Amino acid sequence: MVFFYPSGIGVKAKIAVNGYGTIGKRVTDAINSQPDMEVVGATKTRPTFEAKLANLRGVPLYAAAKEFVSRFEDAGLEIQGTLDDLLPQADLIIDCTPKTAGYKETYQKAGVKAIWQGGEKHDLTGVSFNSMANYNDCYGAQFVRVVSCNTTGLLRTLYPLYTEYGIDNVLAVMIRRSADPWDTQRGPINAIEPVLKVPSHHGPDVQSVVPDINIQTTAVKVPTTIMHMHSVVAELNKKVSSDDVIDLWKATPRIIFVWGSDGIRSTAQIMEYAKDLCRERGDLFEIAVWEDGVHVVGKKLYYYQAIHQESDVIPENVDCIRAMLELEEDKLKSMEMTDKYMGVC
Amino acid sequence: MVFFYPSGIGVKAKIAVNGYGTIGKRVTDAINSQPDMEVVGATKTRPTFEAKLANLRGVPLYAAAKEFVSRFEDAGLEIQGTLDDLLPQADLIIDCTPKTAGYKETYQKAGVKAIWQGGEKHDLTGVSFNSMANYNDCYGAQFVRVVSCNTTGLLRTLYPLYTEYGIDNVLAVMIRRSADPWDTQRGPINAIEPVLKVPSHHGPDVQSVVPDINIQTTAVKVPTTIMHMHSVVAELNKKVSSDDVIDLWKATPRIIFVWGSDGIRSTAQIMEYAKDLCRERGDLFEIAVWEDGVHVVGKKLYYYQAIHQESDVIPENVDCIRAMLELEEDKLKSMEMTDKYMGVC
Amino acid sequence: MVFFYPSGIGVKAKIAVNGYGTIGKRVTDAINSQPDMEVVGATKTRPTFEAKLANLRGVPLYAAAKEFVSRFEDAGLEIQGTLDDLLPQADLIIDCTPKTAGYKETYQKAGVKAIWQGGEKHDLTGVSFNSMANYNDCYGAQFVRVVSCNTTGLLRTLYPLYTEYGIDNVLAVMIRRSADPWDTQRGPINAIEPVLKVPSHHGPDVQSVVPDINIQTTAVKVPTTIMHMHSVVAELNKKVSSDDVIDLWKATPRIIFVWGSDGIRSTAQIMEYAKDLCRERGDLFEIAVWEDGVHVVGKKLYYYQAIHQESDVIPENVDCIRAMLELEEDKLKSMEMTDKYMGVC
């Protein structure tokens, strides 16, 4: 098939989205903002307000399986069929289902390429994706996993350090929000909960993309909904200044700086800032680094970064589509296009 | 002066905003979305990220007073002058400063009309505003107070009940969010705090707009940032059904319905829904009422409503400008125009 | 059987506790503090820290069923047998299991009297208990339900109003903590969630004890762990002053007063106050009423009360044992004894 972009002829790539929820609805909007791809349908298991919104916003809605069809009928919500009807229309499906679901075989049978999210294990696909770090490894691939929000965040800032200066070792402590803003079932309401498996899985997850980064991580869950925070200490192979690092990151896509001195003292003011940037849903697709929190002591670089868990992987999904469907060979060109149409810094 | 609208000739009304913060920045955007008014400048006391954004978004920035000028200079942030330079350019100023500030005399001297927000007392202006309830009372007025987010919320749903059925009495319990999302200084983190002054000030505040509504209120603060909630019991003068009330409210502007059965079980899912509606900043200008939480028992109407404290008063501010500057005589036409350009339901 | 008390001869009543958790461990301590009853054993399904503590504190520990025995063996935690071994030793069992469990038939077969907690429905036992309101109704009963923490709280303050002045009607809004302090699984972290079934079940639950109190209730869940709060408006049959009501409640057991003017502005300071009273676990067995939050307007009495959900029903359980086992005929004498040995005001 000849795709529309970059030749300017042919058709847009046809993308399906399995699971129109937190990630699914954002991926849908991001894809539809791009000139070379479009969403041909999205699935839901229940007729929730998000399903209704899909219809309102013109996203063709499908039941995720036959057994869910009656739910939509009972709620008077129009659907276009089921996942089985959707798959043949798609060049690639983005799986945004909870990690317990196992659709791999279904996608294989349908002969459709697929992207999973970071809740899945690396072994499911054998290849994990980050736009800057390993776009080319995924070029033309059948099945790829886009790594989680936290791993994406670590790679965004560590990968340029790794290529530019070399990294001796990294210790990152992940202070994790416990639930998404809409997720009112999960706690804790008033506690800090450590991940007792040490080091935590985030280090190996970074290495699933860049095996040579020597990184250990620990993690704690805290009672907030709005962002993850990382306290990172990276021992570099080269002696550099804070300003060197800041300049390096300023030249790197999808990193933005915030300043405590501007009144951005916490994740709450970052989210306020993102709202003021007037992105859709108040999302922050970039990793936010406190410029006045970047400090180099000897060869040790200390920094804090904040991760908008609902949205930082969205541009990576768009790039991953381009790589897998061979829409664009050059990672930087793909990233530039993605960011331009999504309004990313 | 001949204003642009509705004649189609003349100029846009010139509006100044004193205090480009939570309310100020929203009012600015709302005004600039309208065809018949524009913001000529906004003030700040400090060069925060919000001040930087004003500049980025093309809002002429002024220091709120001379003593603050050096702060902006030190931060390298361009300003156009001070409040004294801004006032002569404006037909009307919207005061969004904290309630401790006292600018009335300044505005009087400058001969500029002014709107205050609900943190101020009724006595400051002698007239309090709600678009539906008393637009005409404020027509041509010099100084007006737009009532608070909670009072606006109560009036939105009570006023149509009052005019349509008559109200014997209302008891409303205000379960208040303790801080705005960006406000990380205030607690509590884990407590419920009653307002021991009983009945609370919200009842008299409703009566500052519609004196004949017999309403008592109590209030508690709870550790959440995202919306106020009201549990209301209104004893009506007429026996009606839940469906009657729902139909009445469906015909009323600036009320939207949500459903627990759609998965909107709390204020958190309402805010998610608002994000999905793709309003600027994820705001919800309407009052959200749970349709499956509206129940009539005898003559008592029970309902729950949720109030987006940062934004529900924004359309009222726009209408209030129109009334005070005599841009539009008909409240419904003003509301319709406001809502159309702001994207309100 | 001749029980020890009040005759001074005979033996202590033998009590079993099914479920040594939040309520079970408190009931155990309360019972063991009394001169006329003792706990002969408590069950657990898992070898948690609470199970270990039971052993440490000399409470005979039993597996709740045979299938759980191996869990305790694997954890190296000594148990005395299973529920089947415990039941024959007991005159009465207190069921503190989650409400899904159904042990009624088991207790019937074993011929042991039983008390359930307020999570169960009234129909399970046909009789619901509050010490002050209907002690005598439960005298000698086989199966009784002690009403929930919220219903107990409502009855503590409403029953004296009802008997002394008569109540025309009550509206109570329950602002409910969403999870116990130890319960880190449940949210919400940042939301207010209304109970859309209106009126809520708390009104009928009060009436399961005192059918003639005309009460409607609504309820919202808020993100705090430490106490429920009630905002109550009671329309009395008699015109009285705030001081009359305060005096009445001061003469009523298990109500304490707190003052905003003392710095007790919220549930957090009440819990601090309870810690300073040096009750076991920092519990507050009494209902806390803000004295400076009691206001009478016409015939309407407004007040706020706070409920320590983990402990206010504990003294009622002790009294309920005395009633059911006919250890004491006079409710006030039972309450006095319970309170004396538990250190309740």
Add this chain to the structure above:
Amino acid sequence: MVFFYPSGIGVKAKIAVNGYGTIGKRVTDAINSQPDMEVVGATKTRPTFEAKLANLRGVPLYAAAKEFVSRFEDAGLEIQGTLDDLLPQADLIIDCTPKTAGYKETYQKAGVKAIWQGGEKHDLTGVSFNSMANYNDCYGAQFVRVVSCNTTGLLRTLYPLYTEYGIDNVLAVMIRRSADPWDTQRGPINAIEPVLKVPSHHGPDVQSVVPDINIQTTAVKVPTTIMHMHSVVAELNKKVSSDDVIDLWKATPRIIFVWGSDGIRSTAQIMEYAKDLCRERGDLFEIAVWEDGVHVVGKKLYYYQAIHQESDVIPENVDCIRAMLELEEDKLKSMEMTDKYMGVC
């Protein structure tokens, strides 16, 4: 003066407490539990519920200064005089006032020894205290600072590692509770706030007691009230196993172990466990370490510890009194006595 203990003759040491608040009331109770010291009076600036409780519990109450006397009179609360009346009665005063207060000169003039808390800087006294690490350095001293709850926590676990194995370097990330449970004024309610000064002050604070421990720290504030958490990585000079470390700590006073496998997954269950131990106020004077969170990888030791900010320094204050007043020469004997009478593990 000949003190009572250990000789068995003479009198108890007379201790004053300046500031009967969160720390002050706990120190008072701890001192009064010991055989060789007693509190002769405690001060307050306001007649709060805590002041009332002091009177109730027989602690002689003084106004912190003359200007506060009328507040107590107005509230009808009996006081014994002012700080000036209290000082001459005391051998030593424990300063538990907020860190802005400056009483040093007052104490000097009165010729009374004084202990400050960790909110003060090391320079105020020139000597900082931890029972295990430098008891002898403070023997007979005039003015000493007991380090903060977090620094005390770090020293409790690091000092034995340092003496037994040697420490190459330590990185500790402090995940800090944002407010005490009673403190409802402070936020944030829903945010994570990094301390942008990196490394944070906690490392140098550890070194104020043991200069040779090479430690860097970073810190974030999170919206919880009940405990601080530390994620620590210590690079040891010796290769040891997790079991070695656990055994070492089990032989160290004031460290207790908890297990995720027992259901203690977060700070919330630790606090529940402390309540069940039936310490006064549900306090936890020990540092809680997750045994199943201790992991050694190469020479790197990873562990999590939780700090009860309101109480872990209380036993250190008692030991510090003994050192300064030369009541006991041997640190271990002092610690043993303190712990025995306070019920510490």
